[in-house]
Amino acid sequence: MxxxxxxxxxxxxxxxxxxxxxxxxxxxxxxxxxxxxxxxxxxxxxxxxxxxxxxxxxxxxxxxxxxxxxxxxxxxxxxxxxxxxxxxxxxxxxxxxxxxxxxxxxxxxxxxxxxxxxxxxxxxxxxxxxxxxxxxxxxRTRPRRAASLVEHADSKPFDSRPIGTTGEAANKLTTEADDALLRRTRVPGKLGAVISPLVRRMAKEHGVDLGHVQGSGESGLIMRRDVEAAITKAPSVEPVETTALETRRVETRHATDARTGLGITTRTPVRGVRKAVAANMSRSRTEIPEATVWVDVDATALVEMRAGLKKSDPDGAPGLLAFIARFVTAGLKKFPGLNTRFISAEDTSGGDSQEILSFDGVNLGFAAQTARGLVVPSIRNADSLSARELDTEIRRLTAVVRDGKATPAELGSGTFTVNNYGVFGVDGSAAIINYPEVAILGVGRIIDKPWVADGELAVRKVTELTLTFDHRVCDGGTAAGFLRYVADAIENPGSALVDL
The missing domain is CATH 2.40.50.100 (RNA polymerase II/Efflux pump adaptor protein, barrel-sandwich hybrid domain)
Structure with a gap:
């Protein structure tokens, strides 16, 4: 069989x-x-x-x-x-x-x-x-048969009793398998709170917080009847399903927020990309002692240079972000302290062992807004690519992440991030570092501003660059040096590109 x-x-x-x-x-x-x-x-x-x-x-x-x-x-x-x-x-x-x-x-x-x-x-x-x-x-040897029965007891894809096992012996084997399964599903930090997949799913579908449910089973085991009782006591909740890629919202009827006294209209589960972003940002703020420096930059020459390229090659001219990315990778070669990772771990003596890892190359991440939330794909070995090649990769990865098809390697291998929040019409922002990186460069919108050029007041294309960095890996001098290098390259793109 x-x-x-x-x-x-x-x-x-x-x-x-x-x-x-x-x-x-x-x-x-x-x-x-x-x-x-x-x-x-x-x-x-x-x-x-x-x-x-x-x-x-x-x-x-x-x-x-x-x-x-x-x-x-x-x-x-x-x-x-x-x-x-x-x-x-x-x-x-x-x-x-x-x-x-x-x-x-x-x-x-x-x-x-x-x-x-x-x-x-x-x-x-x-x-x-x-x-x-x-x-x-x-x-697979025969003695592991019992273990496999326990391992899949919750799925019940087939009759898990050995052929010929009936009556009390069968019931005993099934009970032992269920007990072993329940022991494997203990909720961390909840002594005695043992929840089967069926019970967890029921609680999730009805919005029941299992952390506030008192189990009536042995050793505080949360049973199905406990969740059913909690559902009966809770306000009427009507789930509203949307497509799988959209955030599922749970409509709450006649529910009131205890702190504000206001009615609750929706409950939106934090999951998927949003859950990962929340955890990453929280860890960044908690662990990294960050500092921020910024500078206004005259980007007129860069805008004019790209306009000239676009006129001669409408379909092949790199975008402004690609040029800035090229200047960033060059700047990281001159100031490698910003292209590192800070590691802190307990050493063999029980003390705190800390290291700064430097990398042979730059995997440049860039923030991209998608229907699934903010994601940061990275261009591998970006320091070896030209502005045109960087532009090609930026376009490719943007399309990939918006389709939700990016691989973990494309999303989790960055060493430095550029965040172009200027596309949202804002001038500046003290961005949160994309943990476990140590710095992030923000680029604001490019707008017409009065500017002193060659001793005269003129209207110029101005943008703001903001660098947030981990103060554990470098001091302000390094951060300012890098930011000034990128700013100078934007103001004088022709000479900068000749030297790259």
């Missing part, structure tokens, strides 16, 4: 613990092959297609679109097809001769290759997870 295999949601990169299921790419009863995309999920970083490590027939889908799935929990159950089940039976060679025999041999060889691939996996890795590669066969 072929045993159903349960695929657990893998770690999708950088230790992410959950993902929102956007939609299924397969349905129950469909035939799937190894590495075929089976679901599309949204993490705090991007939208990812999850491939199947198994081939066979889809037996069960463990989730609904819009549901937040925990890493390590069942995602899909697949019943391997007969052809993909590995056996020790010898391969029989057909007796036919001539062309028929040759075709049979080829078919037999292809089938054996397929079975081998099913045993070893394709080797294609989904960040932090993948089907096994190489020629080694993954073996």
């Amino acid at each position: 072929t045993e159903t295999k349960v695929f657990l949601l893998p770690d999708l990169g950088e230790g992410l613990t959950e993902a929102e299921l956007l939609n299924w790419l397969v349905a129950v009863g469909d035939e799937v092959r190894v590495d075929q995309p089976i679901a599309e999920v949204e993490t705090a970083k991007s939208v990812v297609e999850v491939p199947s490590p198994y081939a066979g027939t889809v037996a069960e889908l463990h989730g609904e679109p819009g549901q937040t799935m925990d890493v390590g929990k069942p995602l899909i159950s697949v019943t391997p097809s007969v052809e993909s089940v590995v056996t020790n039976d010898p391969v029989l060679e057909p007796v036919e001769t001539g062309p028929v025999k040759a075709e049979a041999k080829e078919a037999t060889a292809a089938a054996e290759t397929y079975r081998t691939e099913e045993r070893t996996g394709s080797g294609n890795v989904l960040i932090g997870y993948g089907t096994p590669g190489g020629t080694a066969t993954v073996r």
Whole structure:
């Protein structure tokens, strides 16, 4: 009898613990092959297609679109097809001769290759997870049978009782598996509060804060009846679903905020990109002793230079941000202290070990506003690219992040960030450093202002540059030197580009 295999949601990169299921790419009863995309999920970083490590027939889908799935929990159950089940039976060679025999041999060889691939996996890795590669066969011994039953007890993709187990013995085994599962789902910091996936989902759907629920089960176990009682006592809540990529809002009827006395109109869960941004910004403000310097810059020459390029090459002229990015990477070579990372950790003696890591190259991040929130893709080895090449990468990555298709590597590998908030019509801002980087450069809008040029008052194109930096890695002299270098390059772009 072929045993159903349960695929657990893998770690999708950088230790992410959950993902929102956007939609299924397969349905129950469909035939799937190894590495075929089976679901599309949204993490705090991007939208990812999850491939199947198994081939066979889809037996069960463990989730609904819009549901937040925990890493390590069942995602899909697949019943391997007969052809993909590995056996020790010898391969029989057909007796036919001539062309028929040759075709049979080829078919037999292809089938054996397929079975081998099913045993070893394709080797294609989904960040932090993948089907096994190489020629080694993954073996599972019989004594691990009980453990596997416990591991998937909450998914119930098949009858987890061994064949022939009935009555009290079966009930005992099931109870032991459930108890072991509950022990694995303890809520950190909540002594005795043990919550099953079903109960967690029910509480989430009805807006029940489990931190305020007193469990009636053994050792304070929060049972389904406890959540149902909390729902009965709570004000009427009517969920309103939107598309998977939009923020789901929960309409609250007849609810009043205790502090202000005002009625509550909506509750918006913080999740996905917004949740990641909130955590990152909080950590930045908490850990980094930041300082800010700024300067007004006459960008007239840069604007005129780009206008001339655009006139001669309408489709190929780099944008202003690409030129500024080129000046930034050159400035970071002269002031490498701003292209570092500060690391603090407990050393072997129990003390605080601190280091500043310097990098051989610049991965330049730039802030991009999308429908899913603010994201910061990074241009790898930006210091080796020309302004035209930087412009190409800025356009490509902007399109990728707005489609929600950026990879974790594209979103999490920056060493310095440029934030062009001038596109929002503002002049300046003390931006929050994109942790764990140590500095961020803000660029305000370019507007006409009165300016003294060559001793005379004139109307010039002026912008404001703002540099926020980690005071642990450098002093004001370094920060000011870098900012002045970029400002001078913007004011004299021709000579600056000649020297780059």
